[in-house]
Amino acid sequence: MPLRPKKTLLIGVAALAALVTGTLPVVNAAAAPSPTISKDPFGTLSDGTKVWRYTLTSSAISVKIITYGGIVQRLDAPDRHGHRTDVVLGFPKLDDYVAKNNPGPYFGALIGRYGNRIAKGTFTLDGTTYHLPLNNNGNSLHGGPKGFDTKVWSATPVKTKNAVGVRLDYTSPDGDMNYPGTLKTSVTYTLSGSSLRLDYHATTDRATVVNLTNHSYFNLAGEGSGGIYDHRLRLNANRYTPVDSTLIPTGQLAPVAGTPMDFTKATPIGARIRDGFQQLAYGQGYDHNWVLNGSGFRLAAEVGEPTSGRVLKIYTDQPGIQFYSGNFLDGTLYGTSGRQYRQGDGFALETQHFPDSPNHSNFPSTVLRPGQTYRTSTVWSFSAH
Ligand code: GLA
Numbered sequence: 001m002p003l004r005p006k007k008t009l010l011i012g013v014a015a016l017a018a019l020v021t022g023t024l025p026v027v028n029a030a031a032a033p034s035p036t037i038s039k040d041p042f043g044t045l046s047d048g049t050k051v052w053r054y055t056l057t058s059s060a061i062s063v064k065i066i067t068y069g070g071i072v073q074r075l076d077a078p079d080r081h082g083h084r085t086d087v088v089l090g091f092p093k094l095d096d097y098v099a100k101n102n103p104g105p106y107f108g109a110l111i112g113r114y115g116n117r118i119a120k121g122t123f124t125l126d127g128t129t130y131h132l133p134l135n136n137n138g139n140s141l142h143g144g145p146k147g148f149d150t151k152v153w154s155a156t157p158v159k160t161k162n163a164v165g166v167r168l169d170y171t172s173p174d175g176d177m178n179y180p181g182t183l184k185t186s187v188t189y190t191l192s193g194s195s196l197r198l199d200y201h202a203t204t205d206r207a208t209v210v211n212l213t214n215h216s217y218f219n220l221a222g223e224g225s226g227g228i229y230d231h232r233l234r235l236n237a238n239r240y241t242p243v244d245s246t247l248i249p250t251g252q253l254a255p256v257a258g259t260p261m262d263f264t265k266a267t268p269i270g271a272r273i274r275d276g277f278q279q280l281a282y283g284q285g286y287d288h289n290w291v292l293n294g295s296g297f298r299l300a301a302e303v304g305e306p307t308s309g310r311v312l313k314i315y316t317d318q319p320g321i322q323f324y325s326g327n328f329l330d331g332t333l334y335g336t337s338g339r340q341y342r343q344g345d346g347f348a349l350e351t352q353h354f355p356d357s358p359n360h361s362n363f364p365s366t367v368l369r370p371g372q373t374y375r376t377s378t379v380w381s382f383s384a385h
Contacts, residue, residue, distance in 0.1 A: 033059055035191055037157050037164040042066045042073075043094030049152050051094050054166045060194035061382055068097060069149040070110035070168045070187055072216050074223075074336060077194070080309030080384040085222035087310065087382075089326075089346040090336045100333060102142070102149055103135060105326075105341075106215040109149030110187055111142045113172060113179045114366070115213035116289070116322055116355035119248045123358035125180070125367065126207055132178045137246045142215070144177035148185070149215070158188065165190035165197075174206065181206035181368075195381040202374040209366045210374050211353045217326060217346030218312060220305035224339030228326065228347050229270025234302045235263040235323065237290035241354055241363075245282050251360050253291050261288065266304065269325055269347065285327035285344065289320045289354050297377065301349050308384065315379040316351035319364045324348040351378045 035058040042053035051068045062084070063075045073091075076084040090107050091097050101107055121132035121140035132140040142149065153168035165188050172183040181204035190197040200212045219228050240261050241249040256262040260272030260280060273285050280286065292300050300321050301314040314321070326346045333341045357363040368374045 034161065035059075035164040037159060037166065039155075039157075042068070045094070045098065045152070051152060052155060054155060054157070056164045056166065056189065056191040056196075058164075058191050058193055061191070061196070063189070063191060063196055065166055065168075065189055066094070066097075067153050067155050067168065068094060069101070069108075069151065070153050070170075070189075070214075071097060071101075071149070072108035072189075072214065075196070075216075077220075077310060077382040078384055085308070086336060087218055087220050087222060087312075089217040089219065089223045089341060091333075092336050092338070098150075102145065102147065105217065105329065105333065106142060106149055108216045109214070110153075110168070110212065111215050111350070112148035112185060112212045113143045113177065113183060113208070113210055114140070115142060115211045115215075115350060115352045117141050117246075117248055119356050119359050123209065125209065125358065128180070130178055130180060139246055139248060143179075146177060148172070148212070153187075158190065163190050163192035179208055181208035181370075183208060183210065185212070187212070194383060195379050198378045198380075200374070200376045202368065203370075203372070204368050205370055207367060207369045209358045210368045211357065211366050212374070212376070213322075213350040213352045214378070215348055215350060217348050218303070219346045220303065220310040220312060221308050223346065224335050224337050224341070227270070227342075227344045229268060229273065229344055230306060231269050231347065232266040232304045232306070233263050233269050233323070233347075234266040235290050235321065236293050236298065236300055237321070238264065238293055239291040241289045241291065241320070242279055243282055243288060243355075247283060247287060247355075249289065249354060249356050249360065249363075251362060253362075256290075261290075263290075263323075266302070270344070273325065283324075283327060286323050286325040286347075287327055289322050289352070291320055291354070292316070292318070295319075300351060303347075303349070304385075311383045311385060313381045313383075314349055314351065315381065317376055318351040318353065318378070320352050320354045322348065322350040322352055322355070324350070351376075
Protein backbone atom coordinates (compact mmCIF):
# COMPACT_ATOMS: atom_id res chain seq x y z
CA MET A 1 0.00 0.00 0.00
CA PRO A 2 1.44 3.40 -0.90
CA LEU A 3 2.44 5.56 2.03
CA ARG A 4 1.01 8.96 2.61
CA PRO A 5 3.74 11.48 1.81
CA LYS A 6 3.73 12.95 5.33
CA LYS A 7 4.39 9.55 6.85
CA THR A 8 7.20 8.94 4.37
CA LEU A 9 8.81 12.16 5.42
CA LEU A 10 8.50 11.39 9.14
CA ILE A 11 9.99 7.94 8.73
CA GLY A 12 12.73 9.43 6.60
CA VAL A 13 13.67 11.98 9.23
CA ALA A 14 13.64 9.46 12.08
CA ALA A 15 15.67 6.97 10.11
CA LEU A 16 18.09 9.63 9.02
CA ALA A 17 18.57 10.77 12.61
CA ALA A 18 19.33 7.15 13.49
CA LEU A 19 21.75 6.83 10.61
CA VAL A 20 23.55 9.97 11.65
CA THR A 21 23.69 9.30 15.37
CA GLY A 22 23.99 5.51 15.21
CA THR A 23 21.05 5.16 17.63
CA LEU A 24 18.01 2.97 17.10
CA PRO A 25 15.46 4.70 14.88
CA VAL A 26 12.42 6.07 16.67
CA VAL A 27 9.91 4.73 14.19
CA ASN A 28 6.38 3.66 14.86
CA ALA A 29 6.70 -0.09 14.27
CA ALA A 30 3.06 -0.40 13.19
CA ALA A 31 3.54 2.27 10.52
CA ALA A 32 6.83 0.86 9.26
CA PRO A 33 7.00 -2.90 8.74
CA SER A 34 10.53 -4.32 8.96
CA PRO A 35 12.49 -3.87 5.76
CA THR A 36 13.27 -6.97 3.71
CA ILE A 37 16.10 -8.25 1.56
CA SER A 38 16.01 -10.77 -1.26
CA LYS A 39 18.21 -11.77 -4.19
CA ASP A 40 17.75 -13.03 -7.71
CA PRO A 41 20.17 -13.98 -10.50
CA PHE A 42 21.13 -11.11 -12.83
CA GLY A 43 23.03 -13.02 -15.50
CA THR A 44 26.42 -14.63 -16.00
CA LEU A 45 29.65 -13.07 -17.29
CA SER A 46 31.52 -14.63 -20.22
CA ASP A 47 34.01 -16.24 -17.77
CA GLY A 48 31.14 -18.04 -16.04
CA THR A 49 30.89 -15.75 -12.98
CA LYS A 50 27.32 -15.44 -11.74
CA VAL A 51 26.02 -11.98 -10.95
CA TRP A 52 23.35 -11.49 -8.28
CA ARG A 53 20.87 -8.71 -7.75
CA TYR A 54 19.91 -7.82 -4.17
CA THR A 55 16.64 -6.04 -3.51
CA LEU A 56 16.34 -3.98 -0.34
CA THR A 57 12.78 -2.91 0.42
CA SER A 58 11.48 -0.66 3.18
CA SER A 59 8.00 0.74 3.69
CA ALA A 60 9.11 3.78 1.68
CA ILE A 61 11.56 2.75 -1.05
CA SER A 62 13.03 -0.20 -2.86
CA VAL A 63 16.56 -0.42 -4.26
CA LYS A 64 18.22 -3.07 -6.43
CA ILE A 65 21.98 -3.55 -6.29
CA ILE A 66 23.96 -5.93 -8.49
CA THR A 67 27.23 -7.59 -7.54
CA TYR A 68 28.78 -6.48 -10.87
CA GLY A 69 30.27 -3.03 -10.17
CA GLY A 70 28.18 -2.75 -6.98
CA ILE A 71 25.74 -1.00 -9.30
CA VAL A 72 22.48 0.56 -8.07
CA GLN A 73 20.38 -0.84 -10.91
CA ARG A 74 17.07 0.66 -9.88
CA LEU A 75 15.63 2.70 -7.03
CA ASP A 76 11.90 3.17 -6.64
CA ALA A 77 10.77 6.13 -4.55
CA PRO A 78 7.28 7.58 -3.96
CA ASP A 79 6.01 10.89 -5.31
CA ARG A 80 3.74 13.17 -3.27
CA HIS A 81 0.78 10.81 -3.94
CA GLY A 82 2.71 7.73 -2.85
CA HIS A 83 3.24 6.53 -6.43
CA ARG A 84 6.61 4.81 -6.80
CA THR A 85 8.85 5.25 -9.83
CA ASP A 86 12.39 4.23 -10.68
CA VAL A 87 14.41 7.42 -10.15
CA VAL A 88 17.87 6.25 -11.30
CA LEU A 89 19.15 5.72 -14.82
CA GLY A 90 20.23 2.18 -15.63
CA PHE A 91 20.05 -0.77 -17.95
CA PRO A 92 17.69 -3.77 -17.90
CA LYS A 93 20.38 -6.45 -18.40
CA LEU A 94 23.88 -7.42 -17.29
CA ASP A 95 25.11 -7.52 -20.91
CA ASP A 96 24.23 -3.82 -21.29
CA TYR A 97 26.32 -2.90 -18.23
CA VAL A 98 29.26 -4.97 -19.49
CA ALA A 99 29.10 -3.59 -23.04
CA LYS A 100 28.08 0.03 -22.50
CA ASN A 101 28.82 1.31 -18.98
CA ASN A 102 32.64 1.71 -19.23
CA PRO A 103 33.69 3.50 -21.34
CA GLY A 104 30.30 5.11 -21.03
CA PRO A 105 28.13 6.64 -18.38
CA TYR A 106 29.07 4.48 -15.31
CA PHE A 107 25.34 4.27 -14.42
CA GLY A 108 24.90 3.50 -10.70
CA ALA A 109 28.41 2.10 -10.32
CA LEU A 110 30.89 2.08 -7.47
CA ILE A 111 33.92 4.04 -8.65
CA GLY A 112 37.47 3.21 -7.60
CA ARG A 113 40.26 3.34 -6.97
CA TYR A 114 40.02 7.02 -7.81
CA GLY A 115 36.77 8.79 -8.59
CA ASN A 116 37.07 11.40 -11.32
CA ARG A 117 40.27 12.46 -13.09
CA ILE A 118 44.00 12.27 -12.46
CA ALA A 119 45.87 14.56 -14.86
CA LYS A 120 47.82 12.66 -17.53
CA GLY A 121 47.26 9.57 -15.37
CA THR A 122 50.38 10.49 -13.42
CA PHE A 123 51.11 11.11 -9.75
CA THR A 124 54.12 10.89 -7.47
CA LEU A 125 53.91 9.41 -3.99
CA ASP A 126 56.86 9.07 -1.59
CA GLY A 127 59.27 9.70 -4.49
CA THR A 128 57.83 7.09 -6.87
CA THR A 129 55.95 8.20 -10.00
CA TYR A 130 52.99 6.07 -11.06
CA HIS A 131 51.45 5.99 -14.54
CA LEU A 132 47.81 4.98 -14.80
CA PRO A 133 46.05 3.93 -18.00
CA LEU A 134 44.70 6.96 -19.90
CA ASN A 135 41.03 6.65 -20.78
CA ASN A 136 39.70 10.22 -21.01
CA ASN A 137 41.32 12.90 -23.22
CA GLY A 138 44.83 12.02 -22.06
CA ASN A 139 43.79 11.72 -18.40
CA SER A 140 42.81 8.83 -16.16
CA LEU A 141 39.09 8.76 -15.29
CA HIS A 142 37.26 6.75 -12.60
CA GLY A 143 40.04 4.26 -11.82
CA GLY A 144 40.70 3.29 -15.45
CA PRO A 145 39.20 0.97 -18.05
CA LYS A 146 38.94 -1.90 -15.56
CA GLY A 147 37.96 0.09 -12.49
CA PHE A 148 35.87 -1.07 -9.54
CA ASP A 149 32.73 -0.50 -11.64
CA THR A 150 33.69 -3.60 -13.70
CA LYS A 151 34.52 -5.95 -10.80
CA VAL A 152 32.28 -8.60 -9.30
CA TRP A 153 32.02 -7.90 -5.58
CA SER A 154 31.27 -10.62 -3.02
CA ALA A 155 28.04 -9.87 -1.21
CA THR A 156 26.91 -10.46 2.37
CA PRO A 157 23.39 -9.53 3.44
CA VAL A 158 23.10 -7.49 6.62
CA LYS A 159 19.92 -7.29 8.67
CA THR A 160 19.02 -5.43 11.84
CA LYS A 161 15.61 -4.68 13.32
CA ASN A 162 15.04 -1.50 11.36
CA ALA A 163 17.45 -1.76 8.46
CA VAL A 164 18.58 -4.12 5.74
CA GLY A 165 21.76 -3.93 3.79
CA VAL A 166 24.26 -5.63 1.61
CA ARG A 167 27.98 -5.52 2.24
CA LEU A 168 30.14 -5.74 -0.88
CA ASP A 169 33.80 -6.75 -0.68
CA TYR A 170 36.50 -6.51 -3.29
CA THR A 171 40.26 -6.85 -2.86
CA SER A 172 42.17 -4.96 -5.53
CA PRO A 173 45.62 -6.51 -6.02
CA ASP A 174 48.85 -4.49 -5.78
CA GLY A 175 49.39 -2.88 -9.20
CA ASP A 176 45.72 -3.12 -10.25
CA MET A 177 45.31 -0.44 -12.98
CA ASN A 178 48.90 0.51 -11.93
CA TYR A 179 47.85 1.76 -8.46
CA PRO A 180 50.20 0.73 -5.64
CA GLY A 181 49.15 -1.46 -2.70
CA THR A 182 46.68 -4.26 -2.14
CA LEU A 183 43.47 -2.39 -1.44
CA LYS A 184 40.91 -4.28 0.64
CA THR A 185 37.65 -2.49 -0.03
CA SER A 186 34.16 -2.86 1.34
CA VAL A 187 31.07 -0.85 0.57
CA THR A 188 27.85 -1.39 2.51
CA TYR A 189 24.49 -0.19 1.25
CA THR A 190 21.98 0.09 4.11
CA LEU A 191 18.30 0.91 3.68
CA SER A 192 16.30 2.28 6.58
CA GLY A 193 13.01 4.12 6.12
CA SER A 194 13.44 6.39 3.13
CA SER A 195 17.22 6.69 3.40
CA LEU A 196 19.94 4.68 1.72
CA ARG A 197 23.30 4.86 3.39
CA LEU A 198 26.60 4.10 1.64
CA ASP A 199 29.57 3.24 3.89
CA TYR A 200 32.96 2.87 2.26
CA HIS A 201 36.00 1.27 3.97
CA ALA A 202 39.46 0.49 2.60
CA THR A 203 42.87 -0.54 3.88
CA THR A 204 46.17 -0.93 2.06
CA ASP A 205 49.52 -2.66 2.53
CA ARG A 206 51.48 0.09 0.69
CA ALA A 207 50.99 3.85 0.50
CA THR A 208 48.43 4.64 -2.20
CA VAL A 209 45.70 7.11 -3.17
CA VAL A 210 41.97 6.39 -2.82
CA ASN A 211 38.80 8.26 -3.73
CA LEU A 212 35.69 6.06 -3.79
CA THR A 213 32.22 7.16 -4.81
CA ASN A 214 28.97 6.03 -6.40
CA HIS A 215 28.04 7.23 -9.88
CA SER A 216 24.22 7.03 -9.84
CA TYR A 217 22.30 9.34 -12.16
CA PHE A 218 18.98 10.56 -10.81
CA ASN A 219 15.86 11.76 -12.55
CA LEU A 220 13.31 12.44 -9.82
CA ALA A 221 10.45 12.45 -12.34
CA GLY A 222 11.45 8.90 -13.31
CA GLU A 223 14.20 7.46 -15.51
CA GLY A 224 13.44 7.86 -19.20
CA SER A 225 10.88 10.61 -18.57
CA GLY A 226 12.93 13.38 -20.20
CA GLY A 227 15.24 16.12 -19.02
CA ILE A 228 16.28 17.19 -15.52
CA TYR A 229 16.83 20.90 -16.25
CA ASP A 230 13.70 21.83 -14.27
CA HIS A 231 14.93 20.04 -11.13
CA ARG A 232 15.85 22.59 -8.47
CA LEU A 233 19.30 22.10 -7.00
CA ARG A 234 20.84 23.53 -3.88
CA LEU A 235 24.47 22.87 -3.06
CA ASN A 236 25.99 23.62 0.31
CA ALA A 237 29.06 25.16 -1.32
CA ASN A 238 30.37 28.71 -1.72
CA ARG A 239 33.31 27.61 -3.90
CA TYR A 240 34.10 25.18 -6.70
CA THR A 241 37.24 23.94 -8.41
CA PRO A 242 37.48 25.44 -11.93
CA VAL A 243 38.85 23.15 -14.64
CA ASP A 244 40.82 23.35 -17.89
CA SER A 245 39.44 22.20 -21.22
CA THR A 246 40.10 18.52 -20.31
CA LEU A 247 38.18 18.94 -17.02
CA ILE A 248 41.31 18.84 -14.83
CA PRO A 249 41.16 21.31 -11.89
CA THR A 250 43.42 24.34 -12.24
CA GLY A 251 44.08 24.20 -8.48
CA GLN A 252 42.03 27.31 -7.68
CA LEU A 253 39.12 27.31 -5.25
CA ALA A 254 36.92 29.93 -6.91
CA PRO A 255 33.86 31.65 -5.42
CA VAL A 256 30.55 30.67 -7.02
CA ALA A 257 29.00 34.08 -6.26
CA GLY A 258 27.89 35.95 -9.36
CA THR A 259 28.37 32.93 -11.69
CA PRO A 260 26.11 30.14 -13.04
CA MET A 261 27.96 27.87 -10.58
CA ASP A 262 26.08 29.47 -7.67
CA PHE A 263 23.59 26.94 -6.28
CA THR A 264 23.64 28.28 -2.73
CA LYS A 265 19.92 29.00 -3.30
CA ALA A 266 17.69 26.38 -4.93
CA THR A 267 17.87 27.03 -8.70
CA PRO A 268 16.62 25.05 -11.71
CA ILE A 269 19.57 23.12 -13.16
CA GLY A 270 18.89 24.45 -16.65
CA ALA A 271 18.36 28.11 -15.71
CA ARG A 272 21.91 29.20 -16.61
CA ILE A 273 23.37 26.12 -18.29
CA ARG A 274 23.64 27.79 -21.73
CA ASP A 275 24.80 31.18 -20.47
CA GLY A 276 28.09 31.02 -22.34
CA PHE A 277 30.15 30.76 -19.15
CA GLN A 278 33.56 29.31 -20.14
CA GLN A 279 33.51 26.60 -17.44
CA LEU A 280 30.16 25.33 -18.73
CA ALA A 281 31.47 25.30 -22.29
CA TYR A 282 34.37 23.03 -21.22
CA GLY A 283 32.00 20.50 -19.64
CA GLN A 284 29.16 20.96 -22.16
CA GLY A 285 27.15 21.73 -19.04
CA TYR A 286 27.87 21.14 -15.36
CA ASP A 287 30.69 18.66 -14.74
CA HIS A 288 32.53 20.18 -11.80
CA ASN A 289 33.53 19.62 -8.22
CA TRP A 290 32.04 21.91 -5.57
CA VAL A 291 33.93 22.58 -2.33
CA LEU A 292 31.44 21.72 0.39
CA ASN A 293 31.03 24.20 3.23
CA GLY A 294 31.90 23.00 6.72
CA SER A 295 33.20 19.62 7.75
CA GLY A 296 31.92 16.42 9.31
CA PHE A 297 28.71 14.70 8.30
CA ARG A 298 26.46 17.41 6.84
CA LEU A 299 23.95 18.24 4.14
CA ALA A 300 25.76 18.55 0.81
CA ALA A 301 22.97 18.80 -1.76
CA GLU A 302 19.20 18.99 -2.05
CA VAL A 303 17.30 18.45 -5.29
CA GLY A 304 13.57 18.84 -5.82
CA GLU A 305 11.42 17.94 -8.82
CA PRO A 306 8.35 20.21 -8.94
CA THR A 307 5.83 17.94 -10.72
CA SER A 308 6.24 14.78 -8.63
CA GLY A 309 7.26 16.61 -5.46
CA ARG A 310 10.16 14.19 -4.96
CA VAL A 311 13.12 15.54 -3.02
CA LEU A 312 16.56 13.99 -2.64
CA LYS A 313 18.90 15.17 0.09
CA ILE A 314 22.50 14.03 0.10
CA TYR A 315 24.58 14.03 3.27
CA THR A 316 28.27 13.26 3.42
CA ASP A 317 31.51 13.69 5.35
CA GLN A 318 33.49 14.29 2.14
CA PRO A 319 35.11 17.65 1.23
CA GLY A 320 33.60 17.79 -2.28
CA ILE A 321 30.77 16.82 -4.58
CA GLN A 322 30.87 16.39 -8.36
CA PHE A 323 27.73 17.68 -9.99
CA TYR A 324 27.39 16.31 -13.52
CA SER A 325 24.32 17.23 -15.58
CA GLY A 326 24.41 14.19 -17.88
CA ASN A 327 26.06 16.19 -20.68
CA PHE A 328 27.54 13.26 -22.56
CA LEU A 329 24.32 11.26 -22.83
CA ASP A 330 23.76 11.52 -26.57
CA GLY A 331 20.79 9.35 -27.43
CA THR A 332 22.81 6.22 -28.19
CA LEU A 333 21.77 4.45 -24.96
CA TYR A 334 18.37 3.01 -24.10
CA GLY A 335 17.65 2.57 -20.42
CA THR A 336 15.93 0.26 -17.96
CA SER A 337 12.45 0.72 -19.40
CA GLY A 338 13.66 0.90 -23.01
CA ARG A 339 13.52 4.67 -23.40
CA GLN A 340 16.25 6.70 -25.06
CA TYR A 341 18.58 8.74 -22.85
CA ARG A 342 19.54 12.13 -24.27
CA GLN A 343 21.70 14.97 -22.98
CA GLY A 344 20.46 16.19 -19.60
CA ASP A 345 18.15 13.22 -18.92
CA GLY A 346 19.83 12.50 -15.57
CA PHE A 347 22.24 14.12 -13.13
CA ALA A 348 24.93 12.69 -10.89
CA LEU A 349 26.00 14.03 -7.51
CA GLU A 350 29.17 12.18 -6.54
CA THR A 351 30.41 12.75 -3.01
CA GLN A 352 34.19 12.71 -3.16
CA HIS A 353 37.62 14.21 -2.60
CA PHE A 354 38.52 16.76 -5.26
CA PRO A 355 39.54 15.50 -8.72
CA ASP A 356 43.30 15.23 -9.32
CA SER A 357 44.06 15.71 -5.61
CA PRO A 358 47.33 13.71 -5.84
CA ASN A 359 48.70 16.57 -8.02
CA HIS A 360 47.46 19.49 -5.87
CA SER A 361 49.07 19.90 -2.48
CA ASN A 362 46.47 22.55 -1.54
CA PHE A 363 43.61 20.00 -1.89
CA PRO A 364 42.67 17.68 1.01
CA SER A 365 44.88 14.59 0.82
CA THR A 366 43.73 11.30 -0.72
CA VAL A 367 46.77 9.35 0.48
CA LEU A 368 46.10 6.13 2.41
CA ARG A 369 48.94 4.41 4.26
CA PRO A 370 49.29 0.97 5.83
CA GLY A 371 47.70 0.96 9.29
CA GLN A 372 45.16 3.66 8.35
CA THR A 373 41.52 2.99 7.43
CA TYR A 374 39.81 4.92 4.67
CA ARG A 375 36.25 5.51 5.86
CA THR A 376 33.53 7.64 4.39
CA SER A 377 29.73 7.70 4.46
CA THR A 378 27.03 9.20 2.28
CA VAL A 379 23.26 9.17 2.80
CA TRP A 380 20.64 9.64 0.09
CA SER A 381 17.41 10.63 1.80
CA PHE A 382 14.17 10.69 -0.20
CA SER A 383 10.94 12.49 0.61
CA ALA A 384 8.03 14.05 -1.25
CA HIS A 385 6.24 17.33 -0.61
C1 GLA B 1 32.00 11.77 -14.55
C2 GLA B 1 32.80 12.73 -15.32
C3 GLA B 1 32.10 13.09 -16.57
C4 GLA B 1 31.72 11.89 -17.37
C5 GLA B 1 30.92 10.95 -16.52
C6 GLA B 1 30.63 9.67 -17.23
O1 GLA B 1 30.97 12.36 -13.86
O2 GLA B 1 33.14 13.87 -14.57
O3 GLA B 1 32.94 13.92 -17.34
O4 GLA B 1 32.86 11.22 -17.81
O5 GLA B 1 31.61 10.67 -15.35
O6 GLA B 1 30.17 9.86 -18.52
